[in-house]
Amino acid sequence: MPTITLNKSVIENLVGKKLPLDKLKDRISMLGTDLEGIEGDKIHVEIFPNRPDLLSEQGFARAFAAFIGTKPGLRQYTIKKSGFKVIVDPSVSMRPYTVCALVKNLTFTDERVREIMQVQEKLATTHGRNRKKSAYGIYPADTITFPIQYIAKDPTKIKFKPLGFHQEILASEVLERHPKGREYRHITEGWKKYPFFIDAKDKVMCMLPFTNSNDTGKVDLHTKNVFIECSGIDLQNIQVALNIIVTTLADMGGEIYSLDIVYSNKTITTPSVHPTKIKLDLPYVNKRLGLQLTEKEAVKLLGRMGYGYANGFALVPAYRADILHQVDLIEDIAIAYGYENFEEIIPHVATIAEESPFDVFKNRIGQYLVGLGLLETNTYHLIDKEIQTTWMKLKVEAIELVDPVSQEYNSLRYWMIPSLLHVLRENKQHEYPQRIFESGTVFMHDKAVEETGIREVMRLCAMSTHPDADFTEAKQMLDYVFRALDLPYEVVETEHASFIPGRVGRVVAQGKNVAFVGELHPEVLQTFGLEMPVCAFELNVNEIFALLQEKEK
Amino acid sequence: MIFNKIINTLHPLERKVLPHIAKHATISALIDASKLSETEVIRAIQWLSNKNIVTIDVRPVELIGLDENGKAYSKIGLPEKRFLKAISAKPLSQQEIVKHENVTQEEIGVCIGLLKRYGAIEFKEEMKIAITDAGKALLTTVLPEEHLLERLAKESRNVSALTLAEKEAYERLKRRKEIIKTTPIKVRTVTLTALGEKLAKIKLDAKGIQDRLTPQMLKEGSWKGKTFRHYDVKINVPKITGGKRHFENQALEYIKRIWLDLGFKEMKGSYVQTSFWDLDTLFVPQDHPARQMQDTLYIGSGTIERGKLPPIYKKIKEVHEKGGNTGSMGWRTPWNEDEEKKLLLRTHTTVLSAQRLASLKKEELPGKFFNAGRVFRNEAVDWKHLFEFYQVDGIVVDENATLKHLKGYLRCFFGKMGYPDVRMRPAYFPYTEPSVEVDVFHPIKKEWVELGGAGIFRPEVVIPLLGKDVPVLAWGLGLARIVSGYYNITDIRDLYKNDLKQLREMKAWMRV
Known part of the structure; x- marks a missing residue:
């Protein structure tokens, strides 16, 4: 989530009030922005992705002033017609929409230029999803001749000076030579043509989604009037972005002018800062929040969040991107009411508690192993594929992960014994005997499992290592558990590559394979770097639980 | 008096050795004089030294013999x-x-x-x-x-x-x-202290003082009238260790207990989920940054495996695209069905809440449900990050539930976890509105610590899953901070390190 830095005195000036530091900190946190810290005149605030309108000082101050009550209610913006046109060529199918505006009579300082660039960049990162959904450009208007064309061109046939370059290069070279070209070229994979803004005198204003032109796309201290374009794949998304930018510039003192955007099938005039209307269902609001607000109170609270109100409808500012449903108003009413002002109530609702019977059972078996002096371990579900296959002398189809950041944890565990052997490997320096156990989920492909095709089974593994660890010890532990469960079983000879031949058994109860028990193969132990014999059993808890449930009936 | 008290504590070996220490003595001299074995003499003088009766002086010397x-x-x-x-x-x-x-x-x-x-x-x-x-x-x-x-x-x-x-x-x-x-050997010389010199003058009779109570004595009743040697109760005894539950599981049991005591039912579900259940049913937009590879662990070798969608997906699709019957505008972005089928390791236990809502029957209302389970993130491991950790989720499905109840439940839970001061701040999650960030006041660090997210599920989540708009209070809380804080663990990796020494020594979860 983006963090922005606000200038305390600028904010105070815009808000029209100075707050003591404690109060300021508290109010910023309770507005729905995350205060990261205050250093001198700098306020660092994290902005949640649903509020891109707070990414500028002006936007933040606008919301803050309403919230603390110095300037509540819907902010009004007037838009004059410029009469200029932007013509959209049907060739821009890769990024079919654009909305534009002019803002005049601005006064730029170094700080403001920097801030405008920053807002534009942060908007493109969040609201524009790293320019994938949309990207925005701001240009000194006086160097541009209208009408402007929004058109896709073959980049090997058009030249311009990208921002920061002092001579013209081929547009196709931008992808290699310009930093923004390299950063965003992945978005444009498969594009044969790229969208350009070109003015009436054939001057290239920008190449999307990369960079403005150095000649017509650089706002500086002498700039008074700016042209803004927001272009992308979603019309609604770019309209909000444009509204956020123009209202910010208007709050800096600029005057907003509209343009006609001429599509092949329609013409739209942008920007439009008319508020949208959402019906305010007061009983619904009160029910969700547990309040008894009157209409008057609710309207006042809406005003604190920058909304207007008329005839039962909330008027939503045009720069708000996040109001999808009435519940979004409810949240804003709650914020204005103050989260800290809600009472804490535990209602007397009779519900019957229930612990998962399977978990109760699993923990009960675990208790028996604790009684035998075993320590419970707690390992990851993820493990190196090599450890559970090659190291165990076994070929199993372990389920793999796509590009895990932690390379040594690249698969889901297929069985528990490798995880516990790995624990012993890390504990060679500690006192022996070492007796451990763990119940954990293991994973295997199984087409019979709906939706995922992956079966998850709970296994219980007990393991012992010391100079005299042997088959008898493992079988004794297993026998102790089965006697406690009152479940008859037999151990049948079997073969398993991870165990010493002739010292491994399959455990059968009521005709089902429910466990195996044995002494680990010395080759396996050596691969793990273990220096003492290891015996273990691994039990299918799901199977045992099912058998016992069956028996209960 | 004090002598008697000390004399009562003397072990038979000490009694046999003490008279032979005139003022100074070497071990070998004591062995000769007392006719005891070397081990017995060494144990005796060690105990005498613990009681401040002798001092032991150790010097390294060279012992010569024949080759x-x-x-x-x-x-x-x-x-x-x-x-x-x-x-x-x-x-x-x-x-x-x-x-x-x-x-x-x-x-x-x-x-x-x-x-x-x-x-x-x-x-x-x-x-x-x-x-x-x-x-x-x-x-x-x-x-x-x-x-x-x-x-x-x-x-x-x-x-x-x-x-x-x-x-x-x-x-x-x-x-x-x-x-x-x-x-080279070490020669121990034993010297009587002032106390020792006085004691050595007293005739120490070992008769009548019993060292151990035996079954024989109980059978015969011969213990009557006997004095039992007094032990040094302050003495350090060798450590023993036993079996126990892993310390994090002890904490987890307690956490489960809290929710059970509040009348919650435990929810269960699988670790492997489709992107559909994990994110789409929760109204997370398809272009949400969290879906990108760096945050989510997807399943597959090379390419991501695909699962199958349940019939309910059509409703969810409508809600995303246009709001469906929820009264919402929806995200108004195209829906990619292939994206939904991606198999992943659940990124939050909130997916279980969504699945519980989908399977909830009318007669189960009002209902309260919880789960404490592992969740997964594709993150590099360091002292404060893990790719696998616990989260506690809860939902309250109740026609009359309000934001005040949400505060009540969370306050109650954290109070029982040792954090009586709970604060709620506005936050943002795609699936809740209002959304709440839950902070607790750390009594030692004296600062607010963020412990989880909460809110009331959006109608866009509830209506397609449950069939109607009922308020659903929901929370997803991290446990690693509370658990590691309780056990004084500063490196979060220690939760799953399984160092047996640490497991053997770790204190028990003592909150009740």
């Missing part, structure tokens, strides 16, 4: 003496001497050098060696070396205990091959 050749020479005589004996009748060549007295060729060299220095031999024609008068005298004298060999054959000796002559002989023999063996 292989030394042992042989102590029986058959030094080679130089045997050399002289061989030539006492007539001069002999070296070969003849070797044959005659069984002196080795190597020893011959040493002998010639030595005896020439003594002036005991001289060389005659044909390389024969003859004895001189001095040699004859030497043959009848006992050399200091011979004395020393004789003594060392009986017992090893401390270098510092040698006489001057013995010491010179020792220095000479030390240079020769495998005659003398030196071992």
Whole structure:
């Protein structure tokens, strides 16, 4: 989530009030922005992705002033017609929409230029999803001749000076030579043509989604009037972005002018800062929040969040991107009411508690192993594929992960014994005997499992290592558990590559394979770097639980 | 009085050893005098020292004894003496001497050098060696070396205990091959303290003082009238360890207990989920940054595996695209069905809440449900990040539930976890509105600590899953911070390190 830095005195000036530091900190946190810290005149605030309108000082101050009550209610913006046109060529199918505006009579300082660039960049990162959904450009208007064309061109046939370059290069070279070209070229994979803004005198204003032109796309201290374009794949998304930018510039003192955007099938005039209307269902609001607000109170609270109100409808500012449903108003009413002002109530609702019977059972078996002096371990579900296959002398189809950041944890565990052997490997320096156990989920492909095709089974593994660890010890532990469960079983000879031949058994109860028990193969132990014999059993808890449930009936 | 008290605590071994410590004594002297084994004497003086009755002074010394050749020479005589004996009748060549007295060729060299220095031999024609008068005298004298060999054959000796002559002989023999063996040892000298001197004067009768209560004594009743030796109850005893639950699971059991006590039912579900259940049912937009590879662990080798969608997906699709019947505008972005089928490891246990809502029957209302389970993120592991960790989720599905109830439940939970002060701040999650960030006040750090997210599920989540718009309070809380804080763990990796020493020593979860 983006963090922005606000200038305390600028904010105070815009808000029209100075707050003591404690109060300021508290109010910023309770507005729905995350205060990261205050250093001198700098306020660092994290902005949640649903509020891109707070990414500028002006936007933040606008919301803050309403919230603390110095300037509540819907902010009004007037838009004059410029009469200029932007013509959209049907060739821009890769990024079919654009909305534009002019803002005049601005006064730029170094700080403001920097801030405008920053807002534009942060908007493109969040609201524009790293320019994938949309990207925005701001240009000194006086160097541009209208009408402007929004058109896709073959980049090997058009030249311009990208921002920061002092001579013209081929547009196709931008992808290699310009930093923004390299950063965003992945978005444009498969594009044969790229969208350009070109003015009436054939001057290239920008190449999307990369960079403005150095000649017509650089706002500086002498700039008074700016042209803004927001272009992308979603019309609604770019309209909000444009509204956020123009209202910010208007709050800096600029005057907003509209343009006609001429599509092949329609013409739209942008920007439009008319508020949208959402019906305010007061009983619904009160029910969700547990309040008894009157209409008057609710309207006042809406005003604190920058909304207007008329005839039962909330008027939503045009720069708000996040109001999808009435519940979004409810949240804003709650914020204005103050989260800290809600009472804490535990209602007397009779519900019957229930612990998962399977978990109760699993923990009960675990208790028996604790009684035998075993320590419970707690390992990851993820493990190196090599450890559970090659190291165990076994070929199993372990389920793999796509590009895990932690390379040594690249698969889901297929069985528990490798995880516990790995624990012993890390504990060679500690006192022996070492007796451990763990119940954990293991994973295997199984087409019979709906939706995922992956079966998850709970296994219980007990393991012992010391100079005299042997088959008898493992079988004794297993026998102790089965006697406690009152479940008859037999151990049948079997073969398993991870165990010493002739010292491994399959455990059968009521005709089902429910466990195996044995002494680990010395080759396996050596691969793990273990220096003492290891015996273990691994039990299918799901199977045992099912058998016992069956028996209960 | 104080003497009696001390005397009562004396072990029979201490009683046997104490009278033999006149003022100072070595261990060996005490072994001789008390007729006890070395271990018994050492244990006794250690205990006496613990009671401040003696002090033990440890000095490193060199102990000398006989090596292989030394042992042989102590029986058959030094080679130089045997050399002289061989030539006492007539001069002999070296070969003849070797044959005659069984002196080795190597020893011959040493002998010639030595005896020439003594002036005991001289060389005659044909390389024969003859004895001189001095040699004859030497043959009848006992050399200091011979004395020393004789003594060392009986017992090893401390270098510092040698006489001057013995010491010179020792220095000479030390240079020769495998005659003398030196071992560094520590000599303990025991000295009585002032208390010890007084005690030593008292006659310590061990009779009548019982060391152990035996089954025999109980059977016969012979314990009656006997005094049992008093133990030093302050003494450190050797550590023992036993089996136990993993410390994090102990905490988890307690956390489950809290929700159960509040009347919640436990929800269960799988770790492997489709993207559909994990994210789409929760109204997370398809272009949400969290869906990108760096945050989510997807399943597959090379390419992401795809699962199948349940029939309910059509409703969810409508809600995303246009809001469906929820009264919402929806995200108004195109829906990619392939994206939904991606298999992943659940990124939050909130997916279980969504699945529970989908399977909830009307008669189960009002319902309260919780789960404490592992969730997964594709993150690099370091001291504060793991790719696998616990989260606690809860939902309250109740026609009359309000934001105030949400605050009530969370306050109650954190209170029982040891954090009575809970604060709620506005936050943003795609699936809740209002959304709440839950902070608790850390009583030691004296600051607010973020512990989880909460809110009321959006109608866009509830209506397609449940069929109607009922308020659903929901929360997803992290546990790692609370659990590691309780156990004083600063590196979060220690939660799953399984260091057996740490597991054996770790304190129990004591909150009740």
